[in-house]
Amino acid sequence: MQVKVYALSTCPYCRMAKRYLDDGSVDYELTEVDKLEGQEKDDAIAEVRRISGGASFPVVVVGDEVIVGFNKKRIKELLDL
């Protein structure tokens, strides 16, 4: 299942989410939104708003499910960790 993580480099929950996925050896595509610049950053924020309805992080996308915040239980269920 395809996994995407939208994160901020400053956000403790983003670090926890990444660590959790790393510990479970999950491959995921990481976008650190605050590290982007210009149009790329605007596009990433727009995408996060579109899929999550806000601009709060982390946003973890597992298949077609969007999880806002670090919800370990839900990630575990979806990825069978």
Add this chain to the structure above:
Amino acid sequence: MSDGSVRRRFEPGTTIGDLKKYMEPFALRLGYRFNDDEEFVAEVLGAEIEILDETGDVYCPCRVRTGDPKEDIKIVCPCIPFYADEFAKLQKCWCGLFVRTDVRDGSALHGVIEAPTAGQAEVPVALLAEFPPGTLRTVRIGKREIALARIGDEFFALGNVCRHAFGPLGQGFLDGYYAICPWHGWRFDVRDGTTDHPGADVATYPTSVRDGYVFVTV
């Protein structure tokens, strides 16, 4: 400021201790305190100091700055007033830096954040000690303004906007169980929001008091 620059609220070299001291009284008035997990608090405030050095203010490390000042002001820490009902349901701010004062073990909450569920939220709005009998005042829950009244030991919450000319009821005065609008003197019964004028009643909200705080359920 004539040159249009933003006045810095924090001097260069601001420490985690400085931020804690600065934020604590604001948070307490909103019904929140720092998370019990001190290491986690230091991690979040450390991130805020990095952001402060870069931007000049303490923006939330878990939300993104857009560059639009009207939007970005809503994520200056503590951002609790802008998300009062959402955080009341989470029992903490988005980051978990602050937890509600009525949470017993804040460290148990910081590991998980989930989008809050729909439904009502009991939101702390005032310190009991700062709300003596006879007080009528406007409190805010997110975008909502509420007139909060104390009559004896009873608390009443009602819509803040007078239906006559939109005067702020919370800035009016009390006469028995009536809140009197400061603009033209319309009277609203604080117990049920009714007024003498047909179709002009205001909403009322349940209130409760515990642990030194007044709560309104919205």
